[in-house]
Amino acid sequence: xxxENSLSPCSTVIKRRRLMSSDPMESxxxxxxxxxxxxxxxREVRVxxxxxxxxxxxxxxxxxxxxGDDFYEFTAEDYYRTLSSKKDDKTMKxxxxxxxxxxxxxxxxxxxxxxxxxPDNYTLEVKFHPSETLQSLIxxxxxxxxxxxxxxxIYTTPPKKQVKDMSQDFYSAGFAPGAIVYFSYxxxxxxxxxxxxxxSFLQDDILSLNGxxxxxxEVKQVESAPEPVVEQPTPNxxxxxxxxxxxxKPKWFKR
Numbered sequence: 001x002x003x004e005n006s007l008s009p010c011s012t013v014i015k016r017r018r019l020m021s022s023d024p025m026e027s028x029x030x031x032x033x034x035x036x037x038x039x040x041x042x043r044e045v046r047v048x049x050x051x052x053x054x055x056x057x058x059x060x061x062x063x064x065x066x067x068g069d070d071f072y073e074f075t076a077e078d079y080y081r082t083l084s085s086k087k088d089d090k091t092m093k094x095x096x097x098x099x100x101x102x103x104x105x106x107x108x109x110x111x112x113x114x115x116x117x118x119p120d121n122y123t124l125e126v127k128f129h130p131s132e133t134l135q136s137l138i139x140x141x142x143x144x145x146x147x148x149x150x151x152x153x154i155y156t157t158p159p160k161k162q163v164k165d166m167s168q169d170f171y172s173a174g175f176a177p178g179a180i181v182y183f184s185y186x187x188x189x190x191x192x193x194x195x196x197x198x199x200s201f202l203q204d205d206i207l208s209l210n211g212x213x214x215x216x217x218e219v220k221q222v223e224s225a226p227e228p229v230v231e232q233p234t235p236n237x238x239x240x241x242x243x244x245x246x247x248x249k250p251k252w253f254k255r
Contacts, residue, residue, distance in 0.1 A: 030212035037209060041143055046125040047202070047209040050117065106130070112170035113178040116141065116154065118201040122210070130171035138166055141183070144206045150196055151186040 038044045112128045114137060126140060142148045155162045156179070163173070163181065170176045183201065187193040200207055 034209060034212055037205060041140060043126060043128075043140070045144070045206070045209065046213050047206060047211075048123045048125065049210055050121050050123045106171055109171065109176045112176040114170070114175060115178070115180045116183050117180060118183050119197060120201050122200075122202060122207065124202065124206070128170055130176040131169050133167055133169050134163060134173060134175075135166040137181075144202055145183075146200050146203050147185075147196065152183060153186045154181045154183055156181055 034044065109130050112130045112132075114126050114128060116124045116126070116137075118124070124144065126137070128136060137154070141152070141154075145152065153162050153164075165173075170179075173179075175181075185193065185196045187196055
């Protein structure tokens with residue numbers, strides 16, 4: 001059992017837009033769109049399209065449905081892995097020493113990068129401060145999802161665990177310096193639940209941000225690339241032909 005607090009994709013590949021050319025005008029438009037959304041939301045966001053590597057080309061929409069709770073059952077292997085990871089915690093330490101180490105670790109973490117994955121294979125990335133509460137994440141989701149009137153929840157895997165205490169901060173929740181959480185509508189199984197999962201989960205203006213940050217990065221790389229240095233050929237030293245050399249007479253030679 002573990003919370004995915006690493007931002008490196010394990011079983012997921014992030015599909016990013018391939019840029020054929022670096023157009024400064026395109027970069028300006030992307031920058032303006034990102035800035036407009038950031039002003040509306042009060043913070044910068046990024047959008048990626050994700051796809052599971054284990055999904056075959058023949059996978060249907062039924063394959064993308066949320067797996068059942070039995071998929072996230074806590075196995076004996078998970079137990080022993082968790083037990084071995086806590087061996088270091090059994091060392092004898094004073095309370096003040098533990099508190100000092102905890103405070104030092106927390107002071108080194110200055111941000112919490114949260115990636116929210118949606119059932120339609122889109123990922124929203126947002127940066128928070130570790131001292132902010134999880135409620136700030138819920139408030140942001142209500143501004144970006146396509147159907148904010150529907151109840152929803154977020155959860156972590158594996159095992160599947162719904163995040164319920166929104167009063168705790170990101171650091172206390174184990175979401176700093178980064179974590180991956182999953183989005184789901186909180187509806188009973190039926191027609192309403194099926195209809196809610198049709199279409200996009202994010203609003204159109206948020207989906208339009210997909211890959212725009214990469215356009216800026218590409219243009220910056222091109223602009224900052226050093227110009228190639230053309231080496232000038234060094235002039236060869238003037239060679240003295242044997243005919244131009246003055247004959248040297250030995251000292252003992254006399255006419």
